[in-house]
Amino acid sequence: MSDEKLGKVAGNGLISRRHLLKVGASGAGLALSAGALGADQGLSFQIPTWSRQPGPGATAYGARSPFADDLQRLAAQPNPTYPGGGSSRSPLQHLQGTITPNSLHFERHHAGVPNIDPSQHMLVINGLVRQPLAFRYEDLLKYQMVSRIHFLECSGNSGALLRGEIGGSAQSLHGLVSCAEWTGIPLSTLLDEAGVLPEAAWVAAVGADAASMGRSIPLTKALDDVMVALYQNGEAVRPGQGYPMRLFCPGWEGNVSVKWLTQIKVTQEPAQFRDETSKYTDTLQNRSSYQFTFPMGTKSLITSPSGEMTLNQPGIYQITGIAWSGRGSIRQVEVSADGGKTWAEAAIQGHQLDRALTRFTIPWEWNGGDAILQSRATDSRGSIQPTRSDVIASRGTLSFYHNPCIQSWQVGPAGEVRNVYV
Numbered sequence: 110m111s112d113e114k115l116g117k118v119a120g121n122g123l124i125s126r127r128h129l130l131k132v133g134a135s136g137a138g139l140a141l142s143a144g145a146l147g148a149d150q151g152l153s154f155q156i157p158t159w160s161r162q163p164g165p166g167a168t169a170y171g172a173r174s175p176f177a178d179d180l181q182r183l184a185a186q187p188n189p190t191y192p193g194g195g196s197s198r199s200p201l202q203h204l205q206g207t208i209t210p211n212s213l214h215f216e217r218h219h220a221g222v223p224n225i226d227p228s229q230h231m232l233v234i235n236g237l238v239r240q241p242l243a244f245r246y247e248d249l250l251k252y253q254m255v256s257r258i259h260f261l262e263c264s265g266n267s268g269a270l271l272r273g274e275i276g277g278s279a280q281s282l283h284g285l286v287s288c289a290e291w292t293g294i295p296l297s298t299l300l301d302e303a304g305v306l307p308e309a310a311w312v313a314a315v316g317a318d319a320a321s322m323g324r325s326i327p328l329t330k331a332l333d334d335v336m337v338a339l340y341q342n343g344e345a346v347r348p349g350q351g352y353p354m355r356l357f358c359p360g361w362e363g364n365v366s367v368k369w370l371t372q373i374k375v376t377q378e379p380a381q382f383r384d385e386t387s388k389y390t391d392t393l394q395n396r397s398s399y400q401f402t403f404p405m406g407t408k409s410l411i412t413s414p415s416g417e418m419t420l421n422q423p424g425i426y427q428i429t430g431i432a433w434s435g436r437g438s439i440r441q442v443e444v445s446a447d448g449g450k451t452w453a454e455a456a457i458q459g460h461q462l463d464r465a466l467t468r469f470t471i472p473w474e475w476n477g478g479d480a481i482l483q484s485r486a487t488d489s490r491g492s493i494q495p496t497r498s499d500v501i502a503s504r505g506t507l508s509f510y511h512n513p514c515i516q517s518w519q520v521g522p523a524g525e526v527r528n529v530y531v
């Protein structure tokens with residue numbers, strides 16, 4: 110049969126999404142649960158134990174199935190010289206759709222999670238304003254809010270690939286990205302009330318954690334789409350995400366979305382905080398550094414099959430993954446099964462929202478031979494995800510923040526999937 114007849118759309122087994130996969134088992138010999146509809150067409154049914162009696166009733170706060178309890182964040186080992194510092198990563202290889210459940214949203218803390226009583230917490234706006242203001246939590250609840258679905262990505266995400274680390278999973282290599290519906294008050298509303306003076310050009314945002322983590326944000330961004338977020342996926346922002354309030358800067362490196370937000374100082378110049386000088390800058394080969402690299406790049410990642418998974422046998426697999434861009438929406442994702450020699454366009458599974466995760470999918474037939482799976486995103490501005498060599502050629506090997514490069518997953522002869530560099 111011709112490749113077209115088989116539905117092949119690119120080299121090494123990528124299949125058209127319109128092709129019938131025929132992977133469902135035929136009924137013969139299978140014991141299935143019939144529900145209320147009864148057996149049919151030679152399928153024999155058994156009633157499972159859970160259908161024979163009522164289960165427990167409704168609960169005050171939901172929990173997931175014990176069969177799904179292995180979905181856990183991956184936390185870095187505690188470091189006694191850096192109390193509370195570190196991160197935990199989202200289990201990207203087990204998630205579907207585009208919204209990260211709050212309990213699995215990645216975390217990055219510089220001095221642990223403060224236990225903030227919202228009735229004792231204040232947000233102060235001062236500096237180059239006509240009238241300094243202080244807001245209590247209840248005050249903020251009186252303002253009109255907006256809801257936006259956006260990804261959040263740590264600028265250190267995927268840095269392991271530039272360091273050339275061996276092995277790793279989607280979670281361990283790329284799990285510092287998540288996506289949620291954020292609800293809060295546009296920062297412009299609060300700045301307008303304080304009355305920004307004409308000479309102002311930046312704001313300095315500071316958190317109430319023991320790190321007093323601060324970042325400078327250009328006033329243009331602060332007045333454009335930055336919000337003081339109080340809710341995440343409909344419930345109060347979790348302590349790990351900044352309860353009772355955090356700054357949220359759509360599309361920009363996670364570090365500027367200051368958690369446990371307690372002060373916004375309007376200034377003429379950036380404050381030069383520790384986290385914008387000693388860290389989160391990108392040093393080039395000539396030892397000069399990029400500072401204030403704010404928007405995250407155009408990026409995608411195959412989440413399944415991915416590193417540390419095993420394909421049990423040759424056959425059909427649904428490749429799926431996520432794509433995002435800090436400057437717009439995702440226009441297209443292409444997938445390769447031969448290490449980038451040939452590409453096929455993946456189907457977009459749902460939303461293609463501005464600066465949000467976008468899910469892609471494409472069926473693939475693994476023939477048991479060598480395969481290298483890659484995905485490549487293009488955003489709404491036409492920017493194409495670079496290869497690792499592109500990134501290294503453009504800025505050398507001294508920096509590992511802000512890495513959007515294409516991930517390569519090699520499928521070995523026993524079906525083992527691992528991170529490789531091509």
Ligand SMILES: Nc1nc2c(c(=O)[nH]1)N[C@H]1C(S)=C(S)[C@@H](COP(=O)(O)O)O[C@H]1N2
Binds near residue numbers: 214264315363366
């Ligand atoms: N006050 C404060 N804000 C902070 C941090 C912090 O340690 N303290 N970490 C920053 C970093 S580096 C990132 S990537 C994001 C992570 O947000 P998340 O933990 O909600 O995923 O928060 C940022 N805001």
Ligand SMILES: [Mo]
Binds near residue numbers: 217265364
């Ligand atoms: Mo970060």
